[in-house]
Amino acid sequence: KQEVTQIPAALSVPEGENLVLNCSFTDSAIYNLQWFRQDPGKGLTSLLLIQSSQREQTSGRLNASLDKSSGRSTLYIAASQPGDSATYLCALGSNYQLIWGAGTKLIIKP
Amino acid sequence: ETGVTQSPTHLIKTRGQQVTLRCSSQSGHNTVSWYQQALGQGPQFIFQYYREEENGRGNFPPRFSGLQFPNYSSELNVNALELDDSALYLCASSDDGADYEQYFGPGTRLTVT
Numbered sequence: 210k211q212e213v214t215q216i217p218a219a220l221s222v223p224e225g226e227n228l229v230l231n232c233s234f235t236d237s238a239i240y241n242l243q244w245f246r247q248d249p250g251k252g253l254t255s256l257l258l259i260q261s262s263q264r265e266q267t268s269g270r271l272n273a274s275l276d277k278s279s280g281r282s283t284l285y286i287a288a289s290q291p292g293d294s295a296t297y298l299c300a301l302g303s304n305y306q307l308i309w310g311a312g313t314k315l316i317i318k319p
Numbered sequence: 320e321t322g323v324t325q326s327p328t329h330l331i332k333t334r335g336q337q338v339t340l341r342c343s344s345q346s347g348h349n350t351v352s353w354y355q356q357a358l359g360q361g362p363q364f365i366f367q368y369y370r371e372e373e374n375g376r377g378n379f380p381p382r383f384s385g386l387q388f389p390n391y392s393s394e395l396n397v398n399a400l401e402l403d404d405s406a407l408y409l410c411a412s413s414d415d416g417a418d419y420e421q422y423f424g425p426g427t428r429l430t431v432t
Binding site: 213241243245250251252253254255258298300302304305306307308309310311312 | 352354359360361362363364367369374375377407409411420421422423424425426428
């Protein structure tokens, strides 16, 4: 059974810092991996999608990597801003569903 | 291109009642998935519909049921509501099965009292 873990559960950093969020999984048989952002009480915003054949994807200040052999993905956020404050979730595409981590709650202090 | 829409936005029901949530998929998408997200947790997969047929189901009881219509819109029905059904219900659409990127609607916040 696929299990997805996100560490840390919460993170608070000063504005301007570069930071890394981690996502680990137990089964490497995945189709893709997505990183999402969720603001309090809101729905999900897709940030990056990495297909299983890819190693990384970049969008603006965001870079996500995927290492299936070690069961890990990281989301790198460069030059963090207060507007980046949100919960970040990773989700693995496996068979017909997405399997989710519980998220990392990120607070960027001005 | 119209994104995924869900209705209603918020809903309050009483324990034991029944509820229907609706989702319109993104234009061109033939697959709809439903997820339940309890407060402070990641979403949990309920089921998926592909071309009007159930294509997979998570660990939810039969009182959670669904439909997909010829225009690929979808409904989630929950009977005999329980307090633990209070959650954000998310709908996602994708193209030709779950291998492809899923696009999410804004969700329906259900409160059961």
